[in-house]
Amino acid sequence: MDQAAGGGFGFVQQAPNSDFVPIDKRVPAPNLAGPTVAGPDLDLAGFRGRIVVVNFWASWCAPCRAETPGLVTMAADNPQVAFVGVNEKDNLSxxxxxxxxxxxTYPSIVDRIGTLAARWPVPPGLPSTFVLDGKGQLAARFTGGVLADELMPVLTRLAAQA
Incomplete structure (x- = not known):
């Protein structure tokens, strides 16, 4: 099974750069834990029971810089959804x-050399954003920068499925 390319994770393309997984095809998200940019450790498993948006990003990534204001706004406007960043292959300062x-305002786990991202179906290049359902299963993936009007329907759909 070629999980590095997304095979075996059940993604079905919905639109360019957007994939959704039907409920009966979802699999648990890969483990994701480690120190955050701010310091304390974080384990994604601690968010079970909530919809979680996981965004892989880096400070040097132009599309990451473009999508961040929208993600920050969405995190503030949707407190029932957990947002977690994964800072990949970046300088800590x-x-x-x-x-x-x-x-x-949401935490970002440090992935200094990309070993955490290697466990996920992250395509080459950043950013990539995943949405997990309340069971911690992969429900959606966005490759490239994601906009609020693309992400919000997925969050609404998952909330309705809960």
């Missing part, structure tokens, strides 16, 4: 500055 300068 640059990541901290990016978080501060963009007003990012």
């Amino acid at each position: 640059a990541a901290k500055a990016f978080i501060r300068d963009n007003g990012v």
Whole structure:
């Protein structure tokens, strides 16, 4: 099974750069835990029972910079949804500055060399965003920058399925 390319995860393309997994095809998200950019450790398993948006990003990534304001707004407007970043292959001081300068309030796990991302069906290049259902299963994936009007229907759909 070629999980690095998304095979075996049940993704069905919905629109360019957007995939959704039918309920009966969902699989648990890969483990994701480690120190955050701010310091304390975080384990994605602690969010079970909630819809979770997981965004893989880096401070040097232009599409990441473009999508971040929308993600920050969505996180503030949807407190019932957990947002978690994964800062991939980045300089820690640059990541901290990016978080501060963009007003990012949700935590970001540090993935200094990409070993965490390698467990996920992350395509080459950043950003990638995943949405997990309340059972911690992969429900949707966005490759490239994601906009609020693309992400919000997925969150609404998952909330209705809960």
